Amino acid sequence: MRLLKTIQQFSIDHPNRLAFVNRGSTLTYSDLWNQSSQLASYIIKQTKQKRSPIIVYGHMGPEMITSFLGCVKAGHPYIPVDMSIPIERIRKIIESSKSEIFISTEAFDFETIASYPINHISENQLDLIFNSKDMVVEDWVKKEDNFYIIYTSGSTGNPKGVQITANNLQSFTDWIVSDFPIEEQRVFMNQAPFSFDLSVMDLYPALSTGGTLFTVTKEMIGNPKALFDELTDSNIQIWTSTPSFAQMCLMEPAFSDEMLPNLEVFLFCGEVLTADTARQLIERFPNAKIYNLYGPTEATVAVTMVEITNEILQSHNILPIGYCKKDSQVYIVDEDGNELQDGEKGEMIIAGPSVSIGYLGENELTDKVFFDKNGVKAYRTGDVGYRKNGMHYYQGRMDFQVKVHGYRMELEEIEANMAKSQYIEACVVIPVYREGKIDYLTVFIVPASNSFEKEYQLTSAIKKEISKLLPAYMIPRKFNYCTQLPMTPNGKVDRKTLIAEVMA
DSSP: OHHHHHHHHHHHHOTTSEEEEETTEEEEHHHHHHHHHHHHHHHHHHOSSTTOOEEEEESSSHHHHHHHHHHHHTTOOEEEEETTSOHHHHHHHHHHHTOSEEEESSOOOGGGGTTSOOEEEOHHHHHHHHTOOOOOOOOOOOTTSEEEEEEEOOTTSSOEEEEEEHHHHHHHHHHHHHHSOOOSSOEEEEOSOTTSGGGHHHHHHHHTTTOEEEEOOHHHHTOHHHHHHHHHTTOOOEEEEOHHHHHHHHTSTTOSTTTSTTOOEEEEOSSOOOHHHHHHHHHHOTTSEEEEEEOOGGGSSOSEEEEOOHHHHHHOSSOOOBEEOTTOEEEEEOTTSOBOOTTOOEEEEEESTTSOOEETTOHHHHHHHEEEETTEEEEEEEEEEEEETTEEEEEEEGGGEEEETTEEEEHHHHHHHHTTSTTEEEEEEEEEEETTEEEEEEEEEEEOSOOOSSHHHHHHHHHHHHTTTSOGGGSOSEEEEOSSOOBOTTSSBOHHHHHHHHHO
16 A cells, blocks of 8 residues: 555655654654554464454554554554543444454553453553564555544444545545645644544644654643643644634634744644634634645545635635545535535535445445445435535535424524624534424523623623524524533534533
């Protein structure tokens, strides 16, 4: 595989260049390649089934990426499992994937999964394997072999494994490296845990350009002072994160180009990037380029992008998600699968070489959303959007459409318009159910600085502003104020926590 050959070449030409750095932990390209080769040889000896998945458990340490490469150099896809994932979900992943090996890069109580026929490699064993001097035997994944499998939430309550092949990943990585202003030897920020596919956007573009990965751990996110101290010393040049994480950072006045003077590029994906967030970033980082990307896990991270400039901000209230990458196509279709004209809203269908081959062991579920379109693999996203002059616009999830007292509306449209208020820093709209149907909408708001003494005064001011943008039936009935919206370990707004709060 060309990606692996590129990393190997960097290990030969620049053996002492850092591939990873974080809080005192470093990993050179030479060590990355040599240690992963030793692990690959060990895996080949321990596995009975060719191409069987291997679970890699941990957080954001260097052993994670070394283990990833060790798996694929042995011809096996890896399944990243973050420490934040509950043990019951881990058990479901083991059952679904039928993995032969469970690698733990952090302390893990193997007794919790001892009933499963799986070989456990502890962090201590892993260290011995990395530093062994056995003869190296490798069998790299290639073409349509799975490179990694990421488990996402399933509508049935069980996680489903999205299979990403070597070809899928190569298509994505080639696009990021060729179509974005990313030069060699850059420092990439890694904010998303490896079990979230946003991490792929920084991991493999970094390794394929001889760059360095700087990880932001959950401990850093939980301690803002430590986080900003680390960022100040990081020399980050390529920033990859969810918009929610950037919004959190913007609440710190010192978060600017003085803190990160070498920052060149922002890459945002995984959530809607609001115009207000982009505007603040342009003001604080005038020399950096900001890109909005879109794509589901099933199409390998992202397939569209656009640079957000002042011109875009002046002409758009809701930011576009951009143009599709050259080797792929985004279709807008109606309920019957017919392609729609420019400006007409419908479901977004993605076709191209980065579209997954389907869900691991879930043929019926795969057949529902994956199909061949004109001889090319395609995926029904469940996302609503439209196209205008080649530019694509995201309009929310089909399953985020709700009906309240007979009115059909999209929650993300309400959020986007409320976010335009001068009094709102961030917000999330949640439907409140009574007897199986939606009774009303409530909104959780992180307020911007204001002079109001009472919450009801702030609420009145916000309603006055948004009534110019939304009809009365779309304005939430109840307003809740908080200092920060809860976030999932992946860096997205934790809607489930907010739903549980309103239902309590």
